[in-house]
Amino acid sequence: MSLRSPLSKTEALRALLFRNGMASFVLRALNAVAASSLTILMARYLGPSGYGIYTYALALVILLNVPTQGGLPILLVRETAAALAQSRVDLVYRLWRWATTFTVGLALSVALITLPIAWGFRAHFEPVAFNSFVLALLLVPLIILGNLAGAALRGVHRVLLGQLPEYVLRPALLLLAILAYLWLGRDDMRADVAVGLHTLAAAVALLISVPMLWRARPTTSTARAPEGERPPEWLRSMMPLTLLSAMQVILQYTDLVMLGFFLDSETVGLYRVAAQASLCVGFGLLAVNLIVAPQFARDYARGDRARLQQVTTLSARLVLLLTLPIMLLFLFVAEPIVTLVFGDAYGGSGTALRILAIGQLLNAAFGSVVFLLNMTGHERDTVKGLSIGVVVNALLNLALIPTFGINGAAVATAITLLIWNVLLWQAVRRRLGIDSTALGLRVAA
Known part of the structure; x- marks a missing residue:
């Protein structure tokens, strides 16, 4: 009986994590x-x-x-x-x-x-x-x-x-x-x-x-x-977490606020519909992250880099499998989807939706870079990458929105997603010695 106890506990833990993940x-x-x-x-x-x-x-x-x-x-x-x-x-x-x-x-x-x-x-x-x-x-x-x-x-x-x-x-x-x-x-x-x-x-x-x-x-x-x-200690601990949260919020809303500053409220409404619809492309990444995040933390704590690479590669492939079909759907039939779901008045957001869908695919293609860094105690790298992303996003929106409107805002968002994912992908390779993409490329020791 005692020999089966550790195995039973492990199986119970896995079952609990799976149930909670689902x-x-x-x-x-x-x-x-x-x-x-x-x-x-x-x-x-x-x-x-x-x-x-x-x-x-x-x-x-x-x-x-x-x-x-x-x-x-x-x-x-x-x-x-x-x-x-x-x-x-x-x-x-x-x-x-x-x-x-x-x-x-x-x-x-x-x-x-x-x-x-x-x-x-x-x-x-x-x-x-x-x-x-x-x-x-x-x-x-x-x-x-x-x-x-x-x-x-x-x-x-x-x-x-x-x-x-x-x-x-x-x-x-x-x-x-x-x-x-x-x-x-x-x-x-x-x-x-x-x-x-x-x-x-x-x-x-x-x-x-x-x-x-x-x-x-x-x-x-x-x-x-x-x-x-504790309050002073809590306040000090909150600062880097607040910075990370602030970067995410600013990245999420900079394009909307700048559109409202340069253009009219109708344009903001058109862009918001495209932005909300494009999130469907990234739903696979979000869903998979919920399941694999605890596994990242465990494998890193155990020093099992081979297992961490295996889980990362498999999860990245699953993300691409869930993401690519939705992106292709938006790429070819964006306007009909928008007008069918939201009404004819929003047909002008089709091009922006295509651009944002491509950006979400790029985001998914690099795998769970944010969760890999945050779950292994390297959140400072996440903050650095997001900080650069915020600056790039603001400059691109400032340059593109006055001329290209909502399509300019969409291009700014897609380029920003690519840049900060590349930065975080490099940080994952440097800090953890693994590749976060579906390719599972070998990292030089």
């Missing part, structure tokens, strides 16, 4: 379905101009609030798990209080600074656009607090439950709110109404998430942390 895949798939449905509804009922205002208001406010969330969710998961491993439940509660206070304080600071400025320039905005911006300022802290609740749940080992607030509850509630609004016979959907419904959905999702966290909270310990313990 369950996470299902949750992300549900999120993708809800997000796609929301994009279609918003695009159809708001029209290109209204959808552009909605998108631009959210993008601008999210960029303003980058410091508010930063790396807090990752920090919350890590420090909660570490404190529980030391039976320091009191420290867990202090961490949660500090994170909540920090988030609310920064969100209020951003609002107090930006609202007077926005009020001073309100004459330059349409009333709908100004209202959308104000409501979005209220929305962002609700989203962030919901994300922190999910991170705390993952920190207490409720991994699947911790994904519900961000990936299931909020998009599902927003979808229900919009459908209910339309079912009531209202045909006056505007951008500010859409942002208001988004804010309502985020508030309800947060109200559901808090009791979930309360029920999953660890029992109180007798030990008490000395006053002032």
Whole structure:
């Protein structure tokens, strides 16, 4: 019996990881379905101009609030798990209080600074656009607090439950709110109404998430942390994580914000539809990353480079298998797909969708470079690569958007994806001695 025990434990661990990986895949798939449905509804009922205002208001406010969330969710998961491993439940509660206070304080600071400025320039905005911006300022802290609740749940080992607030509850509630609004016979959907419904959905999702966290909270310990313990350390630890998060957010929204600056809201709406549709190409990479990320960490910790290379190559080939057919579909029939799904008004985004689809294929072709670096403790290389990507993306958008419009923004995004993936691919080869692509090329010792 004792001889079979280690094997049984290993098999049980593999089965648990597989079940969690598949369950996470299902949750992300549900999120993708809800997000796609929301994009279609918003695009159809708001029209290109209204959808552009909605998108631009959210993008601008999210960029303003980058410091508010930063790396807090990752920090919350890590420090909660570490404190529980030391039976320091009191420290867990202090961490949660500090994170909540920090988030609310920064969100209020951003609002107090930006609202007077926005009020001073309100004459330059349409009333709908100004209202959308104000409501979005209220929305962002609700989203962030919901994300922190999910991170705390993952920190207490409720991994699947911790994904519900961000990936299931909020998009599902927003979808229900919009459908209910339309079912009531209202045909006056505007951008500010859409942002208001988004804010309502985020508030309800947060109200559901808090009791979930309360029920999953660890029992109180007798030990008490000395006053002032850890906040400075948490703040220092959060800085590189915040920088990494900021780089990702800036890369995601720079093109939208610049389009809104140089062109009209209708153009922003057209580009947003193309950008959202192109994410379908990269869904295979996201799904595979969820499954292989724990394996990367284990193989690296064991020093098993041969196994790490094998898993990396197989996963990269699976990613290409899932990515290539969708990219080819968009490459040949982009306009019919866009007009069928979103309406005739969005037919002008077909070329941008083709360009972005090629960019997503390039992103997938280099494999799981971000996860390989982050799961093996080389997140600084990720930050360097993303930082260069942010600068390149901003310069390319600045150069291409005034002349080429949404197609210029799409080219800027595709080139940026290629450049920073090459940089991270080189970092993986240098740091880990493996090749992240489907080719599995031999790396010189």
